[in-house]
Amino acid sequence: MVGGGQLARMTHEAGIPLGIRFKLLSDTPQDSAAQVVSDVVIGDYRDLDTLRAFAQGCDVVTFDHEHVPAEHLRALEADGVVIRPGVEALLHAQDKGVMRERLRTVGVPCPRHRIVADPEDVARFADEGDGFPVVLKTVRGGYDGKGVWVVRGAAEAAEPFRAGVPVLAEEMVDFARELAANVVRSPHGQAVAYPVVESIQVNGVCDTVIAPAPGLSEELSGQAQEMALKIAAELGVVGHLAVELFETRDGRLLVNELAMRPHNSGHWTQDGAVTSQFANHVRAVLDLPLGEPRPRARWTVMTNVLGGDFPDMYAAYLHCMARDPALKIHMYGKDVKPGRKVGHVNTYGDDLADVRERGRHAADYLRGTITE
Numbered sequence: 001m002v003g004g005g006q007l008a009r010m011t012h013e014a015g016i017p018l019g020i021r022f023k024l025l026s027d028t029p030q031d032s033a034a035q036v037v038s039d040v041v042i043g044d045y046r047d048l049d050t051l052r053a054f055a056q057g058c059d060v061v062t063f064d065h066e067h068v069p070a071e072h073l074r075a076l077e078a079d080g081v082v083i084r085p086g087v088e089a090l091l092h093a094q095d096k097g098v099m100r101e102r103l104r105t106v107g108v109p110c111p112r113h114r115i116v117a118d119p120e121d122v123a124r125f126a127d128e129g130d131g132f133p134v135v136l137k138t139v140r141g142g143y144d145g146k147g148v149w150v151v152r153g154a155a156e157a158a159e160p161f162r163a164g165v166p167v168l169a170e171e172m173v174d175f176a177r178e179l180a181a182n183v184v185r186s187p188h189g190q191a192v193a194y195p196v197v198e199s200i201q202v203n204g205v206c207d208t209v210i211a212p213a214p215g216l217s218e219e220l221s222g223q224a225q226e227m228a229l230k231i232a233a234e235l236g237v238v239g240h241l242a243v244e245l246f247e248t249r250d251g252r253l254l255v256n257e258l259a260m261r262p263h264n265s266g267h268w269t270q271d272g273a274v275t276s277q278f279a280n281h282v283r284a285v286l287d288l289p290l291g292e293p294r295p296r297a298r299w300t301v302m303t304n305v306l307g308g309d310f311p312d313m314y315a316a317y318l319h320c321m322a323r324d325p326a327l328k329i330h331m332y333g334k335d336v337k338p339g340r341k342v343g344h345v346n347t348y349g350d351d352l353a354d355v356r357e358r359g360r361h362a363a364d365y366l367r368g369t370i371t372e
Contacts (some may be wrong), residue, residue, distance in 0.1 A: 002045050002054070003032030004066035006332040006341070007262045007278075010270070011064065012037050014278035020286070021324040025054045028278070032332045033064070048072045055081045062239060062285045063261055066093045066140070084187070084238040084285040085260045090330045093260040096168050097139040103255055106234045108227060110255050111246070112171040115139075119157035125169040126198075136160045161372050173254060175246035179213055180265035181228035184240050184280040187287045191232060192280065194273060194293045199244065199265050205341070206264045208359070209302040210296060211272055214352060216247075224253055240281040242266060264304070269293070271328040271346040272300025280295065297348035303359035305343040307336040310368025313343075320345075320362045327362055 001008045004026025012022045012033060025041050026034040034040045043050035045068050052075075060082045073087035092099040100113050112129055116122050116136070126132045138147040138160055150172065151157045160167045178199045185191040198213035199206055212221070230245040242263030244256040266277035275283075275291025283290050289360050305313070313336060320327060324347070331343035343366070347359040364370045 001025070001062050001064055001066055002032070002051070003042075003191050004028070005035040005064050006032045006334075007064035007335075008033035009036055009332060010267075010330070011062075011262060011263065011281060014178075014276055015282045018282065020282060023052070023054070023058060030335075032334055035333045046072075048075055051076060052079065055079075060084055060282070060285050063090070066090060066260065070094065083351045086236065086238065089236045089238070090260055093258050095139050096137055097166055097259075099258055100168065102235065103231070106230070108231060108255055109253065111135075111173050113168055115166050116169040118161060119154045120165075122151065122157040122169055123154040128170050133172045135172055137168045137170065138163050139166045139168050141165070147342045148203075154355045175250050175254075176249045177213075177247050178256070179216070179224060179245040179247050179253070180209070180263070181224040181243045181245060182240065182269075183225070183228045183232050183243075183268045184277070184284050184290055184293075185229075185232040185282045186290060188236050189228055189233070190290050192290045192293045193229060194266065194269060194277070195295055196221045196224045197265055197268065203339075205304070205306070205339070207304055208356070209265050209268055210352070210356070211268045211300045211302075220247065220251070220253060227255070229254065231255075232282075239284045240266065241275050264302075264344075267330070267344050268300045268302040268346055270330065272296055272302075272348050299352045299355045300346060300348040301352075301355045301359045303345050303347070303363040304341055305331070305363045305366050307334075307338055307340040307342050307347060308367040308369060309338065311336045313366045316366045316368070320365055324358050324362065327358065329362070336351060 002025045008031045023039045024033055024037040039256045041054050051072055062084050070087050097115050103110050116125055126134050133150050133152045135148045149160050180199050181196050182194040195212035197209050197211040200208040240262050242259040242265055246256055248255045262277050262281050269276040274294050280290050328346040334342045343360055345362045348357045349355045
């Protein structure tokens with residue numbers, strides 16, 4: 001696996017019961033996955049020679065992020081390295097402009113959009129629709145709210161162009177909430193779909209995921225799953241695919257983002273599904289039969305634990321575990337920094353309000369924002 005973050009850490013964990021030998025390319029020995037994987041190569045994923053040396057002896061190479069240069073992936077594929085997802089699929093998670101154009105051609109609904117050249121072109125884009133505000137995104141490199149701007153006039157539109165990469169303009173969608181449809185697809189075309197979840201963002205960062213999305217009609221849920229399965233098939237995705245969606249106030253679904261790797265919106269599956277997203281990603285990239293995605297409980301809630309001003313989160317275990325013996329804590333081994341994702345907690349049960357409160361309390365106590 002290329003990338004040493006928490007996604008690689010949890011994917012490695014999922015492969016242990018299967019006896020999978022796991023090799024990691026990590027930036028530093030301190031990275032989340034590098035702390036727990038025995039076979040670690042420290043190197044730069046942007047360097048082709050490093051990638052080639054790392055891939056030697058691997059049956060398959062997969063990723064915990066989308067940032068490996070496409071030209072390097074093509075060179076590895078030309079060398080005979082098995083890459084899953086392949087470069088032609090992964091490109092749609094790397095480049096938002098490419099993704100939007102491809103989804104348009106296959107008939108998947110997206111917000112109104114186009115590539116814009118400068119602030120004056122942003123103003124023209126706004127005039128072509130309902131005016132400002134509009135959303136601007138750098139086509140590459142953004143995540144967790146980074147590389148995304150909401151601009152209310154041409155005067156505010158200069159910042160995105162300073163990155164030196166193309167800028168995508170999108171309409172400001174009037175959405176009721178954000179959803180995510182998570183699916184997994186294997187090389188021979190087997191696919192499974194998890195329940196559609198509601199994803200609640202705070203300051204551009206995922207805060208809470210509720211599985212299944214409360215109050216979502218069976219019709220819209222089915223549409224979201226079918227849309228995600230269609231995207232996976234049309235793009236040739238192998239492994240886990242997260243399709244982030246807007247549910248509009250007038251009852252439509254629009255695709256917001258794609259991720260071709262395990263995803264924050266699927267962390268609930270570790271404790272809330274028969275087979276987790278991580279285990280199914282491992283199965284898919286190795287072309288093993290996929291596992292049952294069915295939920296184990298009526299409700300499962302994932303609450304992210306963000307760093308705060310209280311660095312010793314482990315001292316909070318005594319309180320959290322004693323208060324809620326059913327609580328599932330997943331920490332990433334990261335240094336605590338304000339606002340940084342350092343872990344998550346999963347709670348589950350039959351009463352959604354209770355399940356949410358338990359998750360919120362644990363996350364806030366671990367962060368140190370509450371002390372009782």
